[in-house]
Amino acid sequence: MANKQPNILIFMADHYRGDMAPPFGRCLTPNLDSIYNDGGLAFTNCYTPSPHCCPSRATFHTGLYPTEHGVWNNVMVGNTLSRGLNDGISTWSVPLSQEGYKLYYSGKWHVSAEVGPEDFGWINIYGNEKFHGKKCHRPAPDPYEWEQYIKKDCHIDLRGEDPASIRKEGQLIREGYPDFVLYGQSEKPSNDEKVVAAAEKQLKKCCQNPEQPFVLYCGTIGPHDPYFVPKRFLDMYDIDDIKLPENFYDNMLDKPNLYRRTKERFAQLSVNEYKEAIRHFMAYCTYEDWLFGRLVKILKDEGQYDNTVIIFTSDHGDYCGEHGLFAKGLPCFRSAYHIPMVIRWPGVTTNREEKNIEKFISLADFAPSILDICHIEYDKESYSGKSFVPLIKEDKEAIANWKDEIYTQTNGNELYGIQRSIMTPKWKYVYNGFDYDELYNLEEDPHELVNVADRPENRPIIRELAAKLWKFAYERKDTCINPYIMVSLAEFGPGIIFTDKKNL
Structure with missing residues (x-):
């Protein structure tokens, strides 16, 4: 099958941490384990460029970074930085459709509020109406968003109340904000079973026409917070x-104040509630693995298992109790960026003996890689990502010349904060436009507990990493300058790449 156009099944979860999938074995994933052990492999250092659904998914589909494709935060909220992709930006699905592939899309899109999967060659089978309705073009400020504050009994009023006396298990008290419970039980969380049921139905149809190559994309919402899962899981x-994470008691006094303010929201939880939230998150991952397994079973039952490339990944990760946090956001910790692949x-x-690849890859690398897998010719200059197919095929030259760093870009989640980072096997440098910067020695401090950015002996290291970071920004036409x-608060500004000629 390596020399013909294969079928492709893509399962993209939401918030799924990298260490919750093979080969790490932190939680129960029998279906992922099965394909991993049956001739599969894992990229153990796969990262998202942004800790947010929309920009990360846009990167997956376009092979570009946020500064290039133009999606920075939630495209559906009133104060979004953009409603969708920049003019002229396309996705890897278009050339596949043009080359005769049938493409089917079920589940979460979150790339644009202006256009949907059908505008890029997909046949939508569940969850995405045409994205041309008025409901997608909300004004700012958004009346819809204000309704959740105006509506009776939708938010907490603590006047005369002791928060501890009214707080339910797993609840985060936020006076003046809508109620939020971090975890609980639900037999059908989110809408994922409907998403997968639609994908199952379509997959059976696809398997009945083995001469027609297809791509089936299944995008679930789990294990996104809040972590509500069926009891059996x-x-x-x-x-x-x-167990609590090793960095759970990080007071974050050496980190940006926003990180500490975020942690304060979760500090009202007891230690047992933290453990319960972690337990629910892990169970949610197992639930997603079960859904994934339903699709793999169809491929096996219909005789298409060995004619189909199966990919399991996620848009981003989740703190899952690390540093006392849950969900994802501006705190630039590995757990929010590390994803399964x-x-x-x-x-x-x-045909490989080695089951793990430790080289860095990004969601930006998926677009050219999928085209390579499908034997579709493309202009390499059209993508910022680079095909990881040569790594899979154990090309010695590609392995020797592969990148040694990962770059991230975010301008904040629903509210804003300029942040860029670079990570190498040893160091991680974070430029925070809203506060002081961060530097972690990942060899000595893998849990990112000690920010060593203010140590004089590390100034040359920061300069070297900053030069690489600004060079990447220059190449990607980043506007965070x-x-x-x-506002020019970086210790070393963008101009260093022009004084250090070797970086150009």
Whole structure:
């Protein structure tokens, strides 16, 4: 099958941490384990460029970084930075459709509020109406968003109340904000079973026409917070076996104040509630693995398992109790960026002995890689990402010349904050436009507990990393540069790449 156009099944979860999938084995994933052990492989250092659904998904589909494709935060909220992709930006699905592939889309899109999957060659089978309705073009300020504050009994009023006396298990008290409970039980969380059921139905149809190559994309919402899961999956985990992360007690006094303010929201939880939230998150991951397994079973039952490339990944991760946090956001910790990447490619990964690839890859690398897998010619200059297919095929030259760093870009989630980072195997440098910067020695401090950016002996390291970061920004046409005295706060500004000629 390696020399013909294969079918592709893509399962993209939401918030799924990298260490919750093979080969790390932190939680129960029998279906992922099955394809991993049956000729699959894992990229153990796969990262998203942004800790947010919309920009990360836009990167997956376009092969470009946020500064290039133009999606920075939630495209559906009133104060979004953009409603969708920049003019002229396309996705990897278009050339596949033009080359005769049938493409089917079920589930979460979150790339644009102006256009949908059907505008890029997909046949939508569940969850995405045409994105041309008025409901997608909300004004700012957004009346819809204000309704949740105006509506009776939708937010907490603490006047005369002791927060501890009214707080329910897992609830985060936020006076004046809508109620939020971090975890609980639900037999059908989010809408994922409907998403997968639609994908199952379509997959059976696809398998009945083996001469027609297809791509089936299944985008679930789990294990996105809040972590509500069916009881049978929760029962697989004993609360006594749940351990707090090694960096749980990080006071973050050496980190940006926003990080500490975020942690304060979760500090009202007891230690047992933290463990319960972690337990629920892990159970949610197992639930998603079960959904994924339903699709793999169809491929096996219909005789298309060895004719189909299977890819499991996520848009971003989740703190899951690390540093006392949950969900994802501006705190630039590895757990929010590290994502799973398990792939089974019959005739290719099934012929490898080594099951893990430790080289850095990004969601930006998926677009050219998928085109390579499908034997579709493309202009390499059209993508910022680079095909990881040569790594899978154990090309020695590609392995020797592969990138040694990962770059991230975010301008904040629903509210704003300029942040860029670079990570190498040893160092991680974070430029924060809203506060002081961060530097972590990942070899000595893998849990990112000690910010060593203010140590004089590390100034040359910061300069070297900053030069690489600004060079990447220059190449990607990043706009996070401004010389005005009140905002030009980086220790080393963009101009260092022009004084250090070797960086150009």
